[in-house]
Amino acid sequence: MHSxxxxxxxxxxPSVVDVQLNQKQIKKKKLSERSAGYLxxxxxxxxxxxxxxxxxxxxxxxxxxxxxxNDPTKSTVHLNYSFDLERYLNSAPFLISSIxxxxxxxxxxxxxxxxxxxxNQFDAVLQKDPxxxxxxxxxxxxxxxxxxxxxxxxLIPIDKKLSEQYQNMTHQVQQELKDVTKKAKxxxxxxxxxxxxxxxxxxxxxxxxxxxxxxxxxSSPRTxxxxxxxxxxxxxSVAFELVIGLAIALLINKAFFGRGLIRASIxxxxxxxxxxxxxxxxxxxxxxxxxxxYLFEKVGLVDKxxxxxxTNTGAMFSVIFTDVWKTTPYMALLLLAGLLTIPSSxxxxxxxxxxxxxxxxxxxxxxxxxxxxxxxxxxxxLDAFRVFDLIFVLTGGGPANSTETISILAYKVMFSQTxxxxxxxxxxxxxxxxxxxxxxxxxxxxxxxxxxxxxK
Amino acid sequence: MHKKTGPLFYVFLFVFVFVVMFPFLWMxxxxxxxxxxxxxxxxxxxxxxxxxxxxxxxxxxxxPFLHYQWNSLVVASITTIYTVFVASFAAYxxxxxxxxxxxxxxxxxxxxxxxxxxxxxxxxxxxLKNAGLTNSYLGLIIPYTTFSLPLSIWLLVSFFRKIPxxxxxxxxxxxxxxxxxxxxxxxxxxxxxxxxxxxxxFIGAWNEFLFSLTINTADKxxxxxxxxxxxxxxxxxxxxEISAATVVVTVPLxxxxxxxxxxxxxxxxxxxVKE
Numbered sequence: 049m050h051s052x053x054x055x056x057x058x059x060x061x062p063s064v065v066d067v068q069l070n071q072k073q074i075k076k077k078k079l080s081e082r083s084a085g086y087l088x089x090x091x092x093x094x095x096x097x098x099x100x101x102x103x104x105x106x107x108x109x110x111x112x113x114x115x116x117x118n119d120p121t122k123s124t125v126h127l128n129y130s131f132d133l134e135r136y137l138n139s140a141p142f143l144i145s146s147i148x149x150x151x152x153x154x155x156x157x158x159x160x161x162x163x164x165x166x167x168n169q170f171d172a173v174l175q176k177d178p179x180x181x182x183x184x185x186x187x188x189x190x191x192x193x194x195x196x197x198x199x200x201x202x203l204i205p206i207d208k209k210l211s212e213q214y215q216n217m218t219h220q221v222q223q224e225l226k227d228v229t230k231k232a233k234x235x236x237x238x239x240x241x242x243x244x245x246x247x248x249x250x251x252x253x254x255x256x257x258x259x260x261x262x263x264x265x266x267s268s269p270r271t272x273x274x275x276x277x278x279x280x281x282x283x284x285s286v287a288f289e290l291v292i293g294l295a296i297a298l299l300i301n302k303a304f305f306g307r308g309l310i311r312a313s314i315x316x317x318x319x320x321x322x323x324x325x326x327x328x329x330x331x332x333x334x335x336x337x338x339x340x341x342y343l344f345e346k347v348g349l350v351d352k353x354x355x356x357x358x359t360n361t362g363a364m365f366s367v368i369f370t371d372v373w374k375t376t377p378y379m380a381l382l383l384l385a386g387l388l389t390i391p392s393s394x395x396x397x398x399x400x401x402x403x404x405x406x407x408x409x410x411x412x413x414x415x416x417x418x419x420x421x422x423x424x425x426x427x428x429x430l431d432a433f434r435v436f437d438l439i440f441v442l443t444g445g446g447p448a449n450s451t452e453t454i455s456i457l458a459y460k461v462m463f464s465q466t467x468x469x470x471x472x473x474x475x476x477x478x479x480x481x482x483x484x485x486x487x488x489x490x491x492x493x494x495x496x497x498x499x500x501x502x503x504k
Numbered sequence: 505m506h507k508k509t510g511p512l513f514y515v516f517l518f519v520f521v522f523v524v525m526f527p528f529l530w531m532x533x534x535x536x537x538x539x540x541x542x543x544x545x546x547x548x549x550x551x552x553x554x555x556x557x558x559x560x561x562x563x564x565x566x567x568p569f570l571h572y573q574w575n576s577l578v579v580a581s582i583t584t585i586y587t588v589f590v591a592s593f594a595a596y597x598x599x600x601x602x603x604x605x606x607x608x609x610x611x612x613x614x615x616x617x618x619x620x621x622x623x624x625x626x627x628x629x630x631x632l633k634n635a636g637l638t639n640s641y642l643g644l645i646i647p648y649t650t651f652s653l654p655l656s657i658w659l660l661v662s663f664f665r666k667i668p669x670x671x672x673x674x675x676x677x678x679x680x681x682x683x684x685x686x687x688x689x690x691x692x693x694x695x696x697x698x699x700x701x702x703x704x705x706f707i708g709a710w711n712e713f714l715f716s717l718t719i720n721t722a723d724k725x726x727x728x729x730x731x732x733x734x735x736x737x738x739x740x741x742x743x744x745e746i747s748a749a750t751v752v753v754t755v756p757l758x759x760x761x762x763x764x765x766x767x768x769x770x771x772x773x774x775x776x777v778k779e
Contacts, residue, residue, distance in 0.1 A: 081602055082603040085597040085602070088597035088601070089594040089598065093594070093612075095590065096612070096613070099624075099646060100616045100619055100649075102627075103625075103628050104624055106626075110626055299516060300517075304513065304514075308765065310521065311766075311769060313520075313525055314524070315769070316524070316528070316758055319757045319758075319760070320754060320757060321710065321711035321728065321729040322713065323729035323730065324728075324732055325527070327746055328747075328750055331741075331747065332527060337543055339530055339548055373524070373527075381772060382772065385769075430618050433620070434621065436714050437713035437733075440717075441733045459622065459625075459714070462626055468630065475620070475622045475624075475625065476623065478620045482619070
């Protein structure tokens with residue numbers, strides 16, 4: 049081609065211009081294919097970024113804050129100090145007017161006047177800032193008209209100096225009022241001390257706590273018990289699923305009558321919602337009426353029927369047994385698919401060479417099954433590690449937290465204690481563990497999993 | 505495929521199927537027992553002489569069970585349709601077009617599909633709460649994207665790759681644009697793969713528990729798994745009703761599985777097996 053190009057001959061071959069044009073077209077086509085590719089994946093990537101990756105990063109961010117949904121001053125992230133004008137204006141003016149009334153009645157005039165000046169002085173300082181003054185007026189007007197005030201209007205950022213000043217002021221006011229009431233009784237004592245305490249709520253401190261949640265969680269025995277439970281559950285149930293699943297896959301890896309029935313019965317436990325199967329097993333394990341508990345007692349597996357769900361080991365056993373029941377068939381299915389890709393000629397050749405069944409299994413089946421095996425193990429390990437619904441419905445994490453996994457613990461901290469900061473730190477711990485497990489498996493698997501098979 | 509199948513093998517098969525199906529059979533028996541036979545010695549008899557449909561009636565009359573099923577159907581269907589639609593473009597691009605960064609993209613998709621849901625729940629919950637989307641269908645459809653979209657992309661890529669390249673080339677030579685090739689050649693051939701993906705995504709969304717439990721707490725918006733789990737009261741557990749509800753939930757899924765078992769198996773095993 050190149051020699052042709054060097055000696056262009058319009059009549060015999062393609063001209064340089066033509067070839068260049070052609071190359072340009074190819075280039076353009078490649079370019080359009082590339083941009084089309086990016087265009088087509090864009091919506092999916094954007095969605096994944098927004099609904100999955102961003103929330104994980106956000107979880108980490110939230111875990112650095114003392115976030116409590118039931119506490120209005122901690123229900124959102126506050127990096128800086130802020131001042132709630134609504135709360136302030138609902139306390140300070142009423143406090144002053146109550147104090148005025150006491151002064152007019154002639155109670156402790158000197159001390160009370162001093163307290164009043166302190167509050168007024170701070171108010172003046174607060175209104176010095178033109179921005180604050182503007183918000184101050186709006187909130188005040190709205191309060192007068194009994195209009196509702198949004199958080200954006202009520203909350204103003206303040207600097208550390210002002211917040212310290214405010215803290216000092218409220219502290220002194222409260223102390224002095226206490227001293228006054230010690231000496232003699234005021235007419236509106238309860239109201240005044242209530243309003244004075246109400247001043248505290250106006251200052252919203254930053255709820256940034258850094259890595260404190262992690263420190264607390266990683267030094268709490270409950271977290272370590274949850275991590276241990278999760279690991280124990282994962283390792284034991286996946287090990288049983290692997291061994292039994294492989295045995296079943298090897299046994300049914302042949303042509304026989306009724307394959308369809310087997311396949312359907314394999315799929316049914318997998319297809320049923322985990323919550324439903326957990327509830328079903330809860331009935332079967334029931335200490336009084338559960339048939340499985342009854343049979344286990346008869347066989348001698350447990351001493352008493354009720355041991356299954358009320359003792360620590362019994363509950364863990366029940367949870368693992370249910371998981372093995374639910375997912376072994378699925379494991380067998382994945383491994384069977386792997387077995388079907390091994391050509392039978394290999395076994396025939398090995399048989400001719402005199403290899404027995406065990407040797408065939410070790411030398412042919414296992415090495416060729418390795419990648420299917422690892423993929424199945426990866427999926428199952430991660431599924432088992434993030435187990436939630438099964439345990440939530442079957443035992444609720446009990447008895448005495450003996451089946452509480454880390455996901456269950458995180459859920460409880462977030463939704464029962466409404467402590468989202470601490471709960472987020474636990475969920476980040478789950479995420480990190482899952483990431484580590486994945487990395488280990490992917491190292492073992494190599495790039496096999498995501499390799500572009502088109503390049504073969 | 506030349507191994508012999510003796511009678512022992514069929515005994516094994518029977519035992520296997522029996523063990524797998526036993527809980528369902530037992531729930532079926534329990535569901536038609538009258539209340540008095542649910543406790544005491546009668547609780548362990550595998551038959552009843554007084555079959556009754558009482559439990560089924562009370563599942564539908566005492567609990568908004570039909571409503572739970574409707575909620576699950578709406579949420580799972582919309583999730584499936586929209587994620588498979590969006591994913592089909594991405595999967596086509598990854599499987600068919602040449603551009604840089606495909607391995608990274610596919611790796612990201614796989615990694616995201618392994619994300620534990622608990623790791624995303626706090627920000628998603630807070631966002632939905634602030635946006636007023638808790639107790640709504642959209643409040644579940646949005647978080648369900650986290651697992652259904654990566655799953656759809658992953659499965660569709662493996663199905664698209666199986667379509668022979670020659671057909672696409674032929675269409676291109678005939679002057680079809682990329683869009684035409686996609687609509688007229690690839691999509692019809694990928695039909696079965698798209699259908700399989702839809703079944704798996706649908707089952708995944710139908711069975712989801714954690715998001716549904718935390719986001720839709722009002723009875724009006726509960727889905728089936730959460731609805732059934734909440735049947736249990738604080739002190740008593742209505743086992744008769746629960747067993748009837750279990751049967752009602754299981755039967756459609758069993759039918760679905762029996763009809764589409766081949767497709768489901770091909771979906772479950774694609775991506776895990778190298779051809």
